[in-house]
Amino acid sequence: MAQARRIGEQGRYELIEEIESGGMGTVWRGYDAVLDREIAVKLIRPDVVASPAQAEEFARRFEREARVTARIGHHGVPQVFDAVLDEASYDRLYLVMEYVRGISLRRVLTGPGDGRVALLPVSWAASIVAQICTVLSYAHAIPVVHRDLKPDNVLVAADGTVKVLDFGIAKLLRTDVTRLTATGSRIGTSRYMPPEQIDCAQITPLSDLYALGCVLHELLAGEPVFSGDNEYQLLHQHMKVPPKPLRTLRPEVPEGLEALALDLLAKVPEQRPVDAYAVYERLSPHLPQPGSAADSLALTHGGSPSGLPDPTVVYRQPNAPLRRTTPPAPSLGPVAPVPIPARVDTALRDAIRDAYARSADLAESGRFAQAADVLKAVIATAATALGAHNSRVLGLRRQRAAVLMAGEDFQRALPEFDALAAVYARTAGPGNESTLECRRHAAYCRANLGQATVALREFQEVLQVVSDAAGDASETALDLRRSVGVLLFSEGRRTEAEGVLDALHEDMCVLLGEDHEETREIADLLARLRGPEGPRPY
Template sequence: MDADSYAEMYRPGTGDLIDERYELTESLGKGGMAHVWRAREASAGREVAVKFLRHDSEALYALDPHERAAELAVRHARFRREATLLGTLDHPGITALYGSGSHRGVPYIAMRLVTGVSLRTFLDEHTPLPPATAIAVAVQVAGALACAHTLPVVHRDLKPPNIMIDDEGAAVLIDFGIAKPLRADATRYTAHGSTLGTRGYLAPEQLLEREPTARTDVYCFGCVFYELLTGRPPFPLGADAGLTERHLYEEPLPPSLYAAGIPEAIDDLVIRMLAKQPGRRPPVDEVLEVLAPLGPQPGDPEPRPRTHPDPTAPLRRPADRTPCAFRAPCEPPATASAAGEEEWLDARAVELLCTRAESEIAAGESGEATGRLRELAERARGEWGERRPLVRRVWRGAADGLRLAGDFGSAARLYQGIDDGLLHGDGPAERAERAVVRLRLAECRLAFGELETAVATVDAAGHTAAGLPRELAIQVESVRHEVDVQLSARFADTNDRGGPGT
């Protein structure tokens, strides 16, 4: 179909029945890319949101026919990708996908209807927020973002209008329209010279049209969190001149200079989230780890002044919500331990399980044994402490299994845990193991597009190997070579594509 034919295509209207399934009841609004409707799903008896790709926006009609056709093709591809991503993201803070398809030539996505207000509206009505309320929103957004980053997927357009506060106070991350998987083979849909995102919430690398990473979302999230805490973004939009330069070069002031009651730990976290270099920003897992203890806890009193909705309610009264609503991001449910129902772990049984897992890993597989180690990791550390070598062996097996299974986010957390707390001493064996663990962590981070970190880790491992006995050096160099090959492939892919993409 040529581009001009889109002008004659279907436009949704009240009462329309979409694919004999969704009856449109009310327009909820439209932007340049999509039009969202409230609808009733007859078979399930529930209200849903149906999002249609727009083909009639002014921006499209401003293009010549050839450009319009190309842009429409890109929009269709992005829309299909959004549906695919929503189908893989299972978290209460992300809109659930109910279905997708095409109705009379127009693509649509049906998803959970979030009733409430956008964070933009919420801030406009309630600024300044009590610190507890600001942190409550941030904790919930961080959980949703951590789920996306585990895949890994980067949202790329975090801003107050793309966060909803539902009627019960839960924060929900919406609009994955320009989200991007960070796999090396992910299709890119924007040519060099295009910058995606929203002014005032763009990371420096987005402004410079460089490859996005998970830390790109952390910067945008930092801008949103700053506004939650202070009622203003770190670099306000008032004066257009110099806004880009401020995001690129100016250091933000601590939020506590603009609002009272902000703990020093929050000041430090926000400033690190807004670091100009992506590698200096904390991963979202660390953001969540810092925020969770500082936010509202079960049984806490309602903050003053009151807000409606109340974003602290899901954290203060988790029992009032569905049982799974605030589970750990993208974590599988707990299952029975490998050691059965015994009161204490059997060290011999765990050693045998490690041996089986290591055989699976040597064969390049992630099987039952590595999965059982994952279930045992925290329990083993809790029972045996952080210095017992068998604990480290359990964590290594679990991390290696997750890495082979492609769950790079979960594997990275375990490798980081080994490096931070389970590796002790500075003998040759410890230095070799530390180098290998850091290389595997860098390999996981490659999936998130963090090339510079991987380069530094590969170089550091080379220096470490040079000072080790031959047998240990060979072990480090073997893993170092694996990671270096992947790193070279990522650089070659970036160069072949001619720069940034989406």
């Protein structure tokens, strides 16, 4: 396995994969080794820094813009964790930010690649633009002007929240910046550029509102406001040509939204809405009400919006808690005989071995999330080569689930243990050791997720099988009996709990001795059970 690239003090930030590249910079998905979390790292390419003086200027601008980004203080802007000029390499600048898993509006507007563009429901478009307004209102209050607002810089996260990217550093990382004179510069993207920005006149928050009008028009019409053959034509259209009213392109667009788009696209800044809050107020009638049902995705041209998460959720279910149900594990399909190759490809064998070793090292240092992701990466490759039910693949999945459980990520570990238990039960039998181990771990996860009743039932069922096969005195049986006793107490069944733990204590005195650490632990549990406090379940 290739050595991951590390930057920062003592190699704190580990770069895993490049996810975006531009003329002046690259964006990487990585990990913070100290906090064990995914991050996005934006790097300035060293080859674009021509001199130490230029590097120093970049460093000053980078630090200033990073501070401004951090000051915005809104969840719709990816959080800034660190901004660094690497002292070991003076021309290496980087910004460490929150990593957002989301879908770009550009991907949605591009469509499936067959020439068709799926138009978003009106409420979806309004919800996206309304969330952008909220972000802009926070930025403009500083004041900060984005200057490059466009679908490429907007993500919709998995929970439907909108994230606006590249505040402040867009002028450093954009490849489509055109410098005009030494005293003025045109910074932005020509397809979304307001007339005053084209003319190198004063840029204000109203300039962002023009770009927002371009985004609103494109979300509702499925095409840009202007589509010149070259940059000169585009700039001329923004300066001189009136935009087409939305209802001439899509009749079902409400009149209020058509009027709002035209006002945002006014050539003169003073003729646009006064601020982002005013835009939000005009969008409000087109937003779903709290408690309302989701719009169906019967899109005008068919298809779906490229898997776009529902951006109306934040208005239909404001401040909703995390869903209580655990997402189901991917279906493994029917169990069929899988041909096992005569030998495992050497590269795959080495990748599996390295993933185990790398994951173990990460888990040992408390970096459980990254340790699990290392295993996840090789599982997909191994499953393709060996089959989903190959013993090596199942072993990798068990190890990943165990790592998640060790890192107390019970929400993700539980469905994997459930799925593995089902596979082992079908292939090796319900009494197989692997089946029972996965069921036991699943019960443990449920207990820690507050699902005490279901966890108790599963512990008892597994204990029955283990006891029938090996008696009540095996190491596994003793552990299960302890879990049953504690969960009985948590369910308020004190008499039953005392009976289970009392019998367990007697057996452990015989098997391990009264002074053994685990025997004393059960004695303490009984003392607390019989006293005023009682044991603490998990």
